[in-house]
Amino acid sequence: MKAVVFHAIGDIRVDDVPEPAIEDGKDAVVRLTASAICGTDLHFIRGTFSGMKKGQILGHEGVGIVEAVGSEVRHIKVGQRVIIPSTVGCGTCQFCAKGYFAQCDNANPMGKRAGTSFFGGPEAAGGLKGLQAEKARVPWADANLVPIPDAISDDQAILMSDILPTGWFGADLAEIEQGDHVLVFGCGPVGQMAIASALLMGGRVIAVDRLPDRLAMAERQGAQIINMDEVDVPDAVLKLTDGDGARRVIDAVGVDAQHAHGGPDEPGMLGKAKEKLEQYLIEPAARKFGTHFIAGDNPSQVLDWAVECVAKAGTIAIIGVYPPTDRSFPIGMAMNKNVTLRMGNANHRRYYDVLIEHVLAGRLDPQKILTQTEPMTDAIDAYKAFDERQPGWIKVELQPAA
Ligand SMILES: [Zn+2]
Structure with a gap:
């Protein structure tokens, strides 16, 4: 599959990479229909935040269709349309239970005091493969996938992944x-x-x-x-x-x-x-x-x-x-x-009930800040324009399947 891959500071490419698979009973694999470029991605590419490994897939914003679930996933079903919140929590530890998903005890493999775990970041942030890809593996799928109603479009939903x-x-x-x-x-x-x-x-x-x-x-x-x-x-x-x-x-x-x-x-x-x-x-x-x-x-x-x-x-x-x-x-x-x-880092998962209600009712319209929609194959040019802060480039959606 295609994905946006970090090679070195200042060097990212759209590469062919192996498809993700279920690695744990609580995992899901999602086929992405929308991703996006975030200012945080630029920190990794510019080297402001270090520790990015060569080969890491970028991106922590995603919307897609569930393609496979592990044997222990109880609520998320194959075929469901979902938002993938940027930060990852297990859903059951003492912090997740209180809504502090960004401070989960289990999500970061570096240990419970290692800090917030999110997709597409450096090893210190858990090293989970990113979402600027055709598919992604999502751990603790019941906690980290949010089913969305059809009335919310991909252009709206992609901005509900992080922004x-x-x-x-x-x-x-x-x-x-x-x-x-x-x-x-x-x-x-x-x-x-x-x-x-x-x-x-x-x-x-x-x-x-x-x-x-x-x-x-x-x-x-x-x-x-x-x-x-x-x-x-x-x-x-x-x-x-x-x-x-x-x-x-x-x-x-x-x-x-x-x-x-x-x-x-x-x-x-x-x-x-x-x-x-x-x-x-x-x-x-x-x-x-x-x-x-x-x-x-x-x-x-x-x-x-x-x-x-x-x-x-x-x-x-x-x-x-x-x-x-x-x-x-x-x-x-x-x-x-x-x-x-x-x-702090946002506890994304905590807010979806209220945000979905506001978006459905038209009280919040996240889509209005979306200024560009590009096929993922054009990601490098999109990154450059975004990185240079070219006028009018405020928020870029990437379409993995386009
Ligand atoms: Zn947790």
């Missing part, structure tokens, strides 16, 4: 009450879904980004917008909130914000000269974090702004991705403002 539940998770963490000002940093796909969720929860949303196409999309959704390249962000937020700041803040940017001055994570790294990529990879931790500290500037502009812009006794929700090595946060100002800080 919508993650945005909703951010809005949920932010503890939004009716009428709250909700400041959303980052208007990429997850930021857009956080905006949609926050609006549905009764928030008055202010969205921050620097890319005009993303800001325009946020504005169409009903957010007030701030272009961070044009105005002083904290100043603009205070003006829009009667001098109070925003009661709720969502960081939907994460580590991307650390590289405004160039580095392995700058847009357009895919396809650049190998030597340049290797030069970036020399002692990446020391270079990435150390130089910032030596220079005295803070690695995360967004976290600085979040703490500065949040209202007294407000809540900051962090859903943007940071590497485990990141140690910087403006704790002093946060403590002195009685700020509540909530964060």
Whole structure:
């Protein structure tokens, strides 16, 4: 079968690979009808997140038809149309039982304290084969496949694999009450879904980004917008909130914000000269974090702004991705403002009942952020356009069978 395969930093290819098979009684094999490219995939390709093995299949967003199930699968049936949530849980451990699927004790083969397990990532994240493929093996199928009604299209469903539940998770963490000002940093796909969720929860949303196409999309959704390249962000937020700041803040940017001055994570790294990529990879931790500290500037502009812009006794929700090595946060100002800080990898599985209801009722329409649909055979060109942040390339669906 065809799949998008990681070969090295800056080098991915559409290859022929062996088809997956049932390896455990709780597994299912799904034939994918839709996949997608996520900003997180770019971290692996650019090398911001290391540990990707040559041969790993990329992708953690998928929709498809169940093709086979293991002998111990009880609820999922062959032929069912399903969403595959990005993060993997066993469904029965002490954390899954409380809805913390991203902190499952069993899903990561590296051990119960090894961290969130997801499809298409490095070995440290469990090393499960990714979903930018014609077929995928899904462990604990009863917990990790979500049957969907026919009324939800593939174009909607593919955005419910990761983007919508993650945005909703951010809005949920932010503890939004009716009428709250909700400041959303980052208007990429997850930021857009956080905006949609926050609006549905009764928030008055202010969205921050620097890319005009993303800001325009946020504005169409009903957010007030701030272009961070044009105005002083904290100043603009205070003006829009009667001098109070925003009661709720969502960081939907994460580590991307650390590289405004160039580095392995700058847009357009895919396809650049190998030597340049290797030069970036020399002692990446020391270079990435150390130089910032030596220079005295803070690695995360967004976290600085979040703490500065949040209202007294407000809540900051962090859903943007940071590497485990990141140690910087403006704790002093946060403590002195009685700020509540909530964060983490999304517990996708927890939210499907409510999200399916909202999508069926038209209260959430994730499809509106989908800007491109490409056959998977064109994945490399799609990755390049997405990596370079070409205008209008906000969210890309890949069609494995096309
Ligand atoms: Zn579990």
